[in-house]
Amino acid sequence: MKYATIKKEDLNQWLAHLQKKAKLYGPKKKENLFVFRPIKDISEITLKYIPTILPPKKYYYPQKEKLFRFKIKPFKTSKAIKEFEDFILFAVHTCDIAGIQCMDVVFRESPEDPNYLNRKDKMMIIGIECLEYCDKYANCASMGNHIPRGGYDLMLVDLGEEFILHINSEKGERLIHGLAYIKEADEKDMARLEAVREAKKKVFKEEFNGSLTKVYEAFNQHFTSGVWQDVGKRCVACGNCTTVCPTCYCFDVLDELDLSCNHGMRYRIWNSCQMDDFAKVAGAEDFRKGRDGRQRHRYYRKFKYPVDKFNRYFCTGCGRCTRTCMAEINLVDTVNALLAEGGNVK
Amino acid sequence: MIDRQILLEKMKTSPYKPMKGKIIEARMLTEKEKFFRIELERKINLSHEPGQFVMVSIFGFTEAPISVCSSPTDKGYFDLTVRNVGIFTDRLHKLDKGDIVGIRGPFGKGFPVDNMFGYDIVIVAGGLGIVPLRSLIRYITYNKNDFGHVQILIGCKTPKELLFSEETNEWMKRSEIKINCTVDTAVGDWHGNVGLITTLIPGVDINPARTYAVVVGPPIMYRFVIKELLKKTIPDHQIIVSLERRMRCGLGKCGHCQIEGMYVCQSGPVFDYSQLRDFKGECHEKAA
Numbered sequence: 001m002k003y004a005t006i007k008k009e010d011l012n013q014w015l016a017h018l019q020k021k022a023k024l025y026g027p028k029k030k031e032n033l034f035v036f037r038p039i040k041d042i043s044e045i046t047l048k049y050i051p052t053i054l055p056p057k058k059y060y061y062p063q064k065e066k067l068f069r070f071k072i073k074p075f076k077t078s079k080a081i082k083e084f085e086d087f088i089l090f091a092v093h094t095c096d097i098a099g100i101q102c103m104d105v106v107f108r109e110s111p112e113d114p115n116y117l118n119r120k121d122k123m124m125i126i127g128i129e130c131l132e133y134c135d136k137y138a139n140c141a142s143m144g145n146h147i148p149r150g151g152y153d154l155m156l157v158d159l160g161e162e163f164i165l166h167i168n169s170e171k172g173e174r175l176i177h178g179l180a181y182i183k184e185a186d187e188k189d190m191a192r193l194e195a196v197r198e199a200k201k202k203v204f205k206e207e208f209n210g211s212l213t214k215v216y217e218a219f220n221q222h223f224t225s226g227v228w229q230d231v232g233k234r235c236v237a238c239g240n241c242t243t244v245c246p247t248c249y250c251f252d253v254l255d256e257l258d259l260s261c262n263h264g265m266r267y268r269i270w271n272s273c274q275m276d277d278f279a280k281v282a283g284a285e286d287f288r289k290g291r292d293g294r295q296r297h298r299y300y301r302k303f304k305y306p307v308d309k310f311n312r313y314f315c316t317g318c319g320r321c322t323r324t325c326m327a328e329i330n331l332v333d334t335v336n337a338l339l340a341e342g343g344n345v346k
Numbered sequence: 347m348i349d350r351q352i353l354l355e356k357m358k359t360s361p362y363k364p365m366k367g368k369i370i371e372a373r374m375l376t377e378k379e380k381f382f383r384i385e386l387e388r389k390i391n392l393s394h395e396p397g398q399f400v401m402v403s404i405f406g407f408t409e410a411p412i413s414v415c416s417s418p419t420d421k422g423y424f425d426l427t428v429r430n431v432g433i434f435t436d437r438l439h440k441l442d443k444g445d446i447v448g449i450r451g452p453f454g455k456g457f458p459v460d461n462m463f464g465y466d467i468v469i470v471a472g473g474l475g476i477v478p479l480r481s482l483i484r485y486i487t488y489n490k491n492d493f494g495h496v497q498i499l500i501g502c503k504t505p506k507e508l509l510f511s512e513e514t515n516e517w518m519k520r521s522e523i524k525i526n527c528t529v530d531t532a533v534g535d536w537h538g539n540v541g542l543i544t545t546l547i548p549g550v551d552i553n554p555a556r557t558y559a560v561v562v563g564p565p566i567m568y569r570f571v572i573k574e575l576l577k578k579t580i581p582d583h584q585i586i587v588s589l590e591r592r593m594r595c596g597l598g599k600c601g602h603c604q605i606e607g608m609y610v611c612q613s614g615p616v617f618d619y620s621q622l623r624d625f626k627g628e629c630h631e632k633a634a
Contacts (some may be wrong), residue, residue: 067362070405075446077363111361111597223626250601253408253594264405266362271594273601281592282410282431285565287605287630297604297628305607 001173003185003193004165010181011163015042015090018175022086022124025059027052039090047091047158050134051318055096055246056089060119061103064254067115067266080265084122088175091128095138095318097152098145099246100125105310106249115268124171127152131196132203137319139207139332142215145317146204147197159192207332210339212313218338219304223296227337232292234327239272241321241329242298247314248272273297299334350393357450361597364403364448365390370423372442375509379474380439382426383416386449392424395456396481397588397616401596402426402438403448410434411593411611414452415477417484427477427509453596454615457482457560457586465558465584466494468550470571472501472543472563476509478588478615479562483517490522497550500527501543501563505536543567547574554579560586568631572619585619589631605629 006014018024019039026045027034034049036056066080092100107116129148130140140146148155153172156163164185167173176182185193208215242248252271257264271278274294279287288294302315315331322330356365371383386392392400394414401409416425430439441447459482467486471479486493498517502508508527518525526546528539539546543563559575561568568587575585591603591610598612605628608614622632 068360070448072405075366075405075448077448106599109598111357113597113599114358114360115362249599251594252600255406255408257406261406266405266408268362268594268600271601278602279592279604281590282429282435283564283590285590285630287591287628293627300606308607 001167001184003190004167004176004182005159005162005185005189006165006182007162012042013181014176014179015039015045017179018088018090018126021175022088024088024090025056026090036089045091047128049091051093051095051138051320051323053320053324054244055099055318055320056092057099057103057246059087059089060100060123061116061249064267064269065115067253067268070255070264070266072262072264084118086122086124088124088126090126091156092125092152093130093134093318094127094148095140095143095145095316096246097125097127098143098149098316099318101149101151102247102306102312102314102316103249104151105306105312124175125152125154126172126175127155129155129157131158131200135319135323137322137330137332138317139315139319139335140317141204142206142208142212143313143315143317144212146200157193157196159189159196164189164193207317208339209336214339215303215335216307218335218341219300222338222341223300225338225341227334227341228292228296230337231295231329231334232290234329235274235291235295236327237274237276237291237294238326239274240324240326242272242274243270244320244324246316246318246320247302250278273301295329303335349391352390353393353452361450362595364401364409364450367402367447367449369441369443369445369447372445375427376507378431378507379427379429379509382428382438382441383423384426384447384449385423389422391421392418392449392452394418394424394452394481396459396485397456397478398452398454399478399596399615400424400426400449400451400453401593403450404434404437404441405448407434407437409448409450409594410438411453411596413478413481413588413615415480417481417488419485419488425480427474427480429474451596454611455613457588457616458618459485462558463492464494466552466556467496468552468557468559468575469496469498470501470543470547470559470561470563470575471499472561472567472571473503473507474509475562475564475567475588476500479560480510480513482560487517487520487523494556496523497552498523498525499543499546499550500525501529501546501567503530504533505529505538506533542570544570544574547571547578550578552578552580554584555581558584558586562588565590565630572632576619582620582623583618587617587619587622587631588615589617589629590615 024039026039027049028044034052107113153169155166251268254267306314366387367384593603594600598609603610
């Protein structure tokens with residue numbers, strides 16, 4: 001079975017079934033915004049939401065992650081986590097799934113990061129396709145992430161009365177196995193999916209004033225552009241943009257001792273390249289001193305460096321960095337300004 | 347070789363967990379720099395390349411990247427030399443013989459010793475630069491017949507900051523190695539050269555095509571030294587440098603050491619000038 005359907009009225013039944021299979025995380029409302037949270041009460045889940053404050057990365061790449069336990073005297077290290085638990089991320093947008101794919105590439109690259117990979121191994125992803133824009137900040141169409149491009153176990157697409165489910169892995173298959181209310185999709189369902197996708201083409205338009213190839217070229221050419229000074233002048237180096245980014249993975253290391261001052265835990269914690277001491281060494285040399293250079297570094301780590309290394313853009317188009325920026329630094333505007341330098345506009 | 351495999355296997359299963367390293371010798375070399383000789387658990391050889399580094403752990407104080415200053419030909423232990431410049435290194439300086447530290451590594455790419463076989467070698471060490479270069483110098487002196495003519499230029503601020511002075515005197519006694527020292531400011535009974543290390547380079551007699559120049563020092567030194575070496579027409583890829591960066595993992599993940607898209611902890615810390623030359627704006631060591 002490649003595609004299946006589930007009636008909307010049966011969705012809660014299925015969610016209750018999923019809760020029994022593994023720990024369930026999903027989007028829910030928090031004041032006027034949305035967050036991913038563990039789901040106890042199914043009615044809390046909201047399927048229509050704009051990108052959550054933090055991407056679901058907090059579950060597969062925790063903000064403060066235990067690396068190992070240690071004892072100072074006698075010197076000893078031991079595992080911090082005995083076993084990782086199975087968990088399901090429910091109703092993940094395609095942009096955030098693209099973010100997970102980026103993280104996979106980074107942590108799989110040799111030398112592999114077993115901490116990430118062990119957690120990822122236990123993760124199941126059920127996506128939901130957006131049929132309209134979340135808000136004006138998204139640039140998912142330019143990034144090509146407004147449509148599913150793999151990286152999930154199941155993908156839900158709203159067909160009105162029911163959802164069509166794309167089954168993309170064995171893990172996904174297991175989540176719907178043996179349930180009478182989930183039926184194999186027929187030709188009519190497939191035709192409706194086609195129609196939905198066709199209608200989406202009229203809604204989603206490239207947000208950048210140029211193709212991704214042009215964007216890449218602009219980044220190649222305009223490293224010393226005035227655009228970076230302008231962004232640097234406005235940036236307050238708060239690090240919000242990197243914290244909310246689904247593909248930012250830089251970290252710092254932290255030791256915490258208990259009251260005995262002999263036992264403790266080593267953690268890794270999220271860090272941000274926007275912090276002023278991020279590239280400073282003990283001898284006080286600071287290799288990325290200005291906010292302009294640090295913002296430029298952040299953009300190049302989305303649109304240039306990972307493209308050279310992994311043939312993959314590390315901007316997912318979720319729009320979180322723009323949404324959260326206190327200084328109103330807008331990603332689409334910045335990229336468009338760069339495109340405008342040197343006549344790269346299409 | 348077996349030791350190297352044990353280390354690699356360890357790295358694969360839990361790359362963040364340090365091994366036990368016992369300090370078997372510790373002494374102050376100058377007012378600010380302390381020397382440590384470390385023995386790994388089960389006396390495993392670190393099996394490093396000259397120029398590689400390790401992450402040293404002190405539980406409660408996290409980790410720092412430190413250059414290995416002994417040669418892989420020194421078996422059963424390895425050496426570190428650390429300047430007291432911050433919270434971590436201050437704590438490290440309080441440790442002595444018999445104390446335990448955590449060790450991960452070795453990490454990164456070392457000096458390209460195999461490529462350097464048969465070539466003349468010019469080593470330029472500014473300040474603490476002599477620390478990672480000691481691993482190379484010891485390697486070269488051990489395998490002397492593999493290399494051509496060796497010249498070492500050492501520079502520091504004042505004579506009392508000169509590191510490994512006894513060892514330097516030993517090297518001086520060897521006929522096949524020529525050593526030249528200079529200080530920025532002469533104090534006490536210093537009778538040697540006075541002036542920046544760059545002033546020594548024009549006087550160096552070399553055959554550029556047959557020479558590898560290896561330069562390690564503070565960022566500003568590279569800019570001027572590389573300029574002088576280029577004047578000597580040494581090819582870009584035969585000018586070797588080692589770069590210092592902030593590092594938290596050594597695995598090409600934490601992001602701190604990046605120059606543009608390159609992780610210094612994995613692709614470096616040793617680079618040749620042809621790699622450095624193409625960096626746009628984030629490499630302070632590049633000649634202006």
